[in-house]
Amino acid sequence: MEHLPVGLLAHLFELLAARDVLQLSLTCRSLSPSEPAVQLALERLITQRFGDVAGFLRADDALWPRSLVVLRGVEMLRMKEVLARSAVRSFEDAADCRPSCMVVSRAWLVAWKKRCQGFEQYLLQFRMTKKKLLQRERSTKRKSRKQRNASETLAIERLRIEATSGGAATAKAALSEAGAMIVCAHGNLLPASQCVSRAKRAIVTNDTYWDLAVYAPELCGFPLRSCCDCGTCVLEQEARELEAEEKKKARFDGEIAGSGALLELLQRKNGYPKGLFSPTEGGAAVSRRQQQQLAPHLSINGHSKYATYFLVPKKWLNKWRKFVRSQGDDVPGPVLNAELVCLSHRRTIVPPYISMFLSGYSLEQSLKAMQALSSTPSRQYEIVTFGEWEALYDRYCAEFAVGFDVINGSYHWKTQECQICNYGIGGGSPSDKPNSHR
Incomplete structure (x- = not known):
């Protein structure tokens, strides 16, 4: 084969892709890209077959190397031109496409366009502008022909090493992974529900697909007429979803255990029970100027009718809600409220x-007031009812039971407030506050 004329050798290279020519050149030293006959065959192939996309690479220009890297670059330019003139449609528009179209990975198309841009930037350095022509004439006068040939040979060898280096292998592996993002473990079309956002399906014409497949064997495609999700993957996904629902139901039943108080606490979002404050007229929201009032709980027949509430760290309750609604093993643990x-x-x-x-300001107003005084609370709390506190305490325990009673529209802490520590406003640095580490 090494004795073939240049014309036949160029015709042989025309039937192969750059990766195949590279494998062929490794079989025989006479077919090495550094051989003059091989370089001449590559020159004919690049200038004649790819002249429409790489017209700036002229046969009379000795500046650009006759190498496999340049051949691969012009192949990428051809693929870029194919992608530019082809209409890539979303899989949601499958009803408007011909049955002969092919379904491919959108992630592969995006990755390949970026890859084409890199090769295009590499080839554009050989485009001859007026400035480059002047620089070339000056350098030609300074260098002898022997030195110029030696530098070109060195450049060709360096490019050949780059073509077979780990960087090229890494890029090829990334493209292969992107092309297989719509392929399941069984070799069929991956269900759409299991495709990540960047690996959604795209539809290209049949001609575009085969034009791309010539230079990109890692591209995976499925005919649109027979395109359907993998039945095995669909059944496996349904089984996983059913198992997950059963685990969530078992977790929910085990933690809530038919407790109406815990169910209400689980669904609460405002941070306090409805019965804590008196209802407003017509159910309207409390304005900034209007203050909300605690429920009266008036005394009846000499006996005070009151309600008891407790403080629970908001962070702990969020963790508890997430634990009840999920399958994770992150148990909230005991209620830590020693602070x-x-x-x-x-x-x-x-x-x-x-x-x-509790004095009537909204929760938002109270937090903003603390921020204005540079006294942002280190931990926020939610208010729970007596029944909710008992249910939580029975399941998780707590360090302390810090609560208050609402009697005749006013609140009274079960344990008297500490006026000596002056916790919060004007209380000094956080390190001086008792139990600040909690």
């Missing part, structure tokens, strides 16, 4: 924003 108790004086330390909230 609300002054161990030195055995009294309650009430966050200032809670006092403002």
Whole structure:
């Protein structure tokens, strides 16, 4: 084969892709890209077959190397031209496409366009402008022909090494992975519900697909007329979803256990029960100027009718809600609320924003007031009812039971507030506050 004329050798290369020519050149030293006959055959192939996309690579220009890297570059330019003139449609428009169209990975198309841009930037350095022509004439006068040939041979060898280096292998592996993103483990079309957002399906014409497949064997495609999701993957996904639902139901039943109080606490979003404040007229929301009032709970027949509420860390409740609704093993653990108790004086330390909230201000106003005073609470709390607290305490325990009673429209803490520590406003640095590490 090494004795073939240049014309036949160029015709042989025309039937092969750059990757196949590279494999062929490795079989015989006479077919090495550094051989003059091989370079001349590559020159004819590049200038004649790919002249429409690489017209700036002229046969009379010795600046650009006659190498496999350049051949691969012009192949990429051809693929870029094919992608530019082809209409890539979304899989949602499958009803408007011909049955002969092919379904491919959109991620592969995006990755391949970026790959084409890299090769295009490499080839554009050989485009001869007026400035480059002047620079070339000056360099030609300074260098002898022997030195110029030696530098070109060195450049060709360097490009050949780059073509077979790990970087090219990594890029090829990335393209193969992108092309197989719509292929399941059984070799069939991956169900659309299992495709990630960047690996959605795309539709190209049959001619475009085969034009691309000549230079990109890693491209996977499925005919649109017989395109359907893998039945095995669909059944496996349904089984996984059913198992997940059963686990979630078992977790929900085990944690809630028919408790109406815990169910209401699980669904609560505003951070306090409805019965804490008196309902507004017509159910309207409380304005900024209007203050909400605690429920009266008036005394009846000399006996006070009151309601008891407790404070629970908001972070703990969020973790508990996530645990109940999921299948994870992140158990919330006991309720840690020692920050609300002054161990030195055995009294309650009430966050200032809670006092403002119970005095009639909205939760948003209370938090903004603390921020204005540069006294942002280190931990926020939710208010739960007596029944909800008992249910939580029975299941998870707690360090302290910090609560208050609402009697005749006013609140009274079960344990007197600690006025000595002055927790919150004007209380000094956080390190000086009792139990600040909790």
